Amino acid sequence: MIQPKNFVKTVLSWQAAHGRHQLPWQHPATPYRVLVSEIMLQQTQVATVIPYFERWMTRFPTLQSLADASEDEVMALWQGLGYYSRARNLQKAARFLVDTYNGEFPQELTDIQSIPGVGRYTAGAIKSFAYDEYGPIVDGNVRRLFCRLFGVEGVPSTSKVDKALWQLAEDYTPNQNNRRFAQGLLDLGATLCTARNPKCTECPFADHCVALHTGRVSELPTAKPKKTIPxxxxxxxxxxxxxxxxxxxxxxxxxxxxxxxxxxxxxxxxxxxxxxxxxxxxxxxxxxxxxxxxxxxxxxxxxxxxxxxxxxxxxxxxxxxxxxxxxxxxxxxx
DNA sequence: CAAACGTGGCC
DNA sequence: TGGCCAAGTTT
CATH class of the missing domain: 3.90.79.10 (Nucleoside Triphosphate Pyrophosphohydrolase)
Structure with a gap:
């Protein structure tokens, strides 16, 4: 099992050389911009989000402008992106932050997670991307990467496996360079350790990957049993x-x-x-x-x-x- | 904790 | 074509 220090070092150097550095929300990575992008990116691909993010930031450049907007205008800007409770939660978040924190963002992980629409993943992402501080993240990308690299068995959405993945995330997240580290994790999952046709030959962890060594790359992470939809x-x-x-x-x-x-x-x-x-x-x-x-x-x-x-x-x-x-x-x- | 919650892209 | 997948959260 690869050591945390080694893991972090490899993620950081790989990210610097091969990661994504020109995503709109990276420049600048203010707490508000990171919040908006992370909410939009929930269950939604980067390419889909980009034009929505640009329009959103033009119309609602600040937390205050979003807090002041009408719900209809918020929904109109979100239309087509799906999961519409995200849009309403985002405006709730703006009003919550204006009312509770005078328009500032809290610094503590637990306080960040109390923002409407912000769960454990998004709280960690805000910590990492906006503050460049310790903020463990487990999303679909990290889940795939960890399940394969560490040979984690079982359906990831079950509490046992979910707990194990978060434990790994906490243990392997560094206390510095968190912005680049978190971006590296996501970029690895999005561009190399993909669901289909992963590019294992280009992976910096090929030597350590349990799934690759045991021929189980396509078996991990364990698929959730599918049910027929009505x-x-x-x-x-x-x-x-x-x-x-x-x-x-x-x-x-x-x-x-x-x-x-x-x-x-x-x-x-x-x-x-x-x-x-x-x-x-x-x-x-x-x-x-x-x-x-x-x-x-x-x-x-x-x-x-x-x-x-x-x-x-x-x-x-x-x-x-x-x-x-x-x-x-x-x-x-x- | 399982279910609700959207849409577009890919193979 | 149809199933799977995508920077999850809430109830």
Whole structure:
């Protein structure tokens, strides 16, 4: 088993030579920029995040500007990125930091982790990237790297394996050069120790890698047993008046929370015409969406308790809509 | 602790 | 084409 001092030294030198040094959030790596990037990067690839990050920082350059923004504008900027609770949590975080810490960031790991939307990984990332201080991280990249390098068996999401991985992270994280070390871990996982076709011949840890030596690179980390995802049918209402479309704001919880959308109906309407349909696969179910139209516009369209509005097609760009709903509207609005 | 929570890219 | 994967957190 490679010694921590050796491990750190190798990660640092590899990162300097082969790591990523031009990611937008690295320059400058202020606490706010690191927070925004880390939240956006949760379960989301770097290439996808970059344009969102640039737009976000232009519109919300400071914690205060984000705290002052309307939820609709926050959601509009996040639209298309997915996992929308992240957007609401990010604004909650801004307001929390302004209210609780006078707009500053706390320094202690446990205090950082008390920020809305910030879990153990993100807290460690902020410590490492923003402060260049000790902050262990275990994300998908580190998980893959550690499971292979140390030959960790078992499904990583189980508490036993998860605990072992965090223990390794704590033990192998140095007390200096943390920014470069953390970046090196992520870069190793993202560019060499990848899920498919890892580049073991280029890996600086090839000599020490348990998985490589035992021919188990493709077996580690242990895959989680997959379960079949269910199918659901959703009914949506297309209500058009000239060049305007009727929209409702979705609830604070559940799928597409806090976005605007074609109104979703509880069941198939009896007095409507089927306009079209589309399929959409989420991480946890398949949606068979049916789009219905009414031939006559009712006078009382409002579902009680929900915000609603008529929106011009030309104005939809600045409204946060679910990606497949936006796609459907674009394909059927002319 | 399992489930909820999005979307786009890749092979 | 369909399953897998991506800088996880919350409930």
């Amino acid at each position: 199918k659901r049918t959703g009914h949506f209402l297309w209500l058009q008046k000239d060049s305007e479309l009727y929209l409702e704001k979705r609830p604070e919880h559940g799928i597409w929370a806090s976005l605007w959308s074609l109104p979703e109906l509880g069941e198939a309407p009896t007095n409507a015409t089927l306009k079209g349909s589309f399929q959409h696969t989420f991480s946890h179910y398949k949606l068979d969406a049916k789009i219905w139209t009414l031939t006559t516009i009712p006078n009382d369209t409002v579902a009680e308790g929900k915000a609603d509005k008529w929106a011009a097609f030309d104005d939809l760009t600045d409204i946060g809509l679910p990606a497949p709903i936006r796609k459907y509207i674009e394909q059927h609005s002319r």
